[in-house]
Amino acid sequence: MDHRIAAAMGAVLILALVSYAAGAAPSSLTYYINVAASGNATVVMVFASNGSGAFYTYVPRFEPWSVTVWRGAIVGKRIENSSAYFYHNATFEYLVDETGAFGMNISFRFPFASLYAGERGWFMTPLLGAPPGTTVTVVVTIEGLGSVLDVSLDNAIVRYSLDGNTLKVQRISLRPGGSRVTVDYRLARPVEExxxxxxxxxxxxxxxxxxxxxxxxxxxxxxxxxxxxxxxxxxxxxxxxxxxxxxxxxxxxxxxxxxxxxxxxxxxxxxxxxxxxxxxxxxxxxxxxxxxxxxxxxxxxxxGVPANRELRWFHEGVAQYVSVKICEKIGIDVSDAEASLESAARVFGSGLAKPGFVQRWTPSGDEGSYYAASYYVVATLAEERGGLSYIKRVASEIRRRGGVSSNQDLVEALSAAAGEDLAPRFRDWGFEVSETRVAAVPRLAAALAAAALAAAVAFSLLVILLWRRRGERCPYCYGEVPRGAAYCPYCGYPLRARSEEGYSAS
Ligand SMILES: [Zn+2]
Ligand SMILES: [Zn+2]
The missing domain is CATH 1.10.390.10 (Neutral Protease Domain 2)
Incomplete structure (x- = not known):
């Protein structure tokens, strides 16, 4: 708690200093983005200021970029990793010329700026960044633009003006972790698929x-x-x-x-x-x-495994576990995915939460926990029994049975492939399954067990909710993300608008 308050105070102090500096020297950054028919674009960032100072922004990590100074001089430059995977943080210290002005451009190519499917196009800017107090404008010219369907800034609707093929979004207030503008549109003449x-x-x-x-x-x-x-x-x-x-x-x-x-x-x-x-x-x-x-x-x-509400967890758990294993075998770097799956599953491994809530797949906005719990169950069972070779034994057991249609069927198949009754394990995890070939329990005991189970499930959900609130996690890869980040640094997933404390000032 304490370090958070300290960090927030630090942020306020920095903001105060920067806005003081910015007040003294008004500066502007305009992104001119030209999207060709192919969807590839060129970006020219034009930065201008009426006072010497420092300008920081995002530049692409994997595309070459070039700087042209047209007024004043750059006296210092620093390129550092940013929290966004595809971008570096660039800082330029600059001096104005004798007329009191500084100006520079940063240019780069930006592939797949627009994407097309059917009649529709979808455009997203590169990660936008500038010091607080900078007036930021985005000007996008899209070849083949038909009608604009929606323009958003960090996933929220935003005002824009349109002149022919050119769309302008002005006075953008950027998030500390960077911002994005998207344009959903219809093409004037759809490209044939x-x-x-x-x-x-x-x-x-x-x-x-x-x-x-x-x-x-x-x-x-x-x-x-x-x-x-x-x-x-x-x-x-x-x-x-x-x-x-x-x-x-x-x-x-x-x-x-x-x-x-x-x-x-x-x-x-x-x-x-x-x-x-x-x-x-x-x-x-x-x-x-x-x-x-x-x-x-x-x-x-x-x-013969349906993806119904009862068995969906098995589908997702196996799909996540097997896809990472196979990709690893075929030489694809999955270290990020693996690490984030493991970190997401940790809450279940530590016993703080039980994964059995996935037996009724009703995530309603909480997909991350459902995927993590499903992965945890499948990965735990498999890793204890030879990894993919256990999945293979399970698959042949399911085939022998002509498919499975319920969690009871599935646990029987998983048990047969494991050579042991896994029902107790599943009950520990909060699943409602009964032993294979065991006499029914007396009614009162069953009612008590059901009540205990319901309590355990409720507790698990509570723990997960608390856990989700405590750390910021990417809903796609579950990696821990910096507070206020607009993009997951691991997978690039855009994180939704959050009303986080300490970040609303700008
Ligand atoms: Zn899936
Ligand atoms: Zn992610």
């Missing part, structure tokens, strides 16, 4: 998207080709073809990176895999694990 067909090591991969995403299609086919031998070995799943469709995020809602329709899973794992095009802008490892994750859902569907 095609079906790109690729051979993935004997599996036909079909990706339906606009032709700009050939690179994505190749990456997807590469992952499928490498993952299918493992999926065949573990689940006996080797599809002759896999279809992919793409979808766009809305504003900054990236709550799903990929999905397979529940009814398609329940119909034997048929149907296409839907991929969020925003994956094009994610760190390496996310597209790969998402593709394998969705393939695991299909493999489980083909085995």
């Amino acid at each position: 095609t079906t790109m067909e690729l051979d993935a090591n004997g599996t036909l991969v079909r990706v339906r998207a606009v032709p700009y995403y050939k690179g994505l299609a190749r990456a997807v086919a590469g992952v499928v080709g490498k993952a299918v031998p493992y999926l065949r070995d573990i689940f006996g799943y080797s599809p002759s073809s896999v279809d992919f469709k793409v979808f766009l995020p809305t504003r900054m809602d990236l709550s799903a990176l990929g999905y397979v329709m529940g009814e398609d899973i329940n119909a034997g794992g048929e149907g296409p895999i839907h991929l969020n095009l925003a994956l094009l802008r994610f760190k390496e490892g996310y597209l790969e694990t998402t593709v394998v994750h969705e393939l695991v859902h299909k493999a489980l569907g083909a085995l």
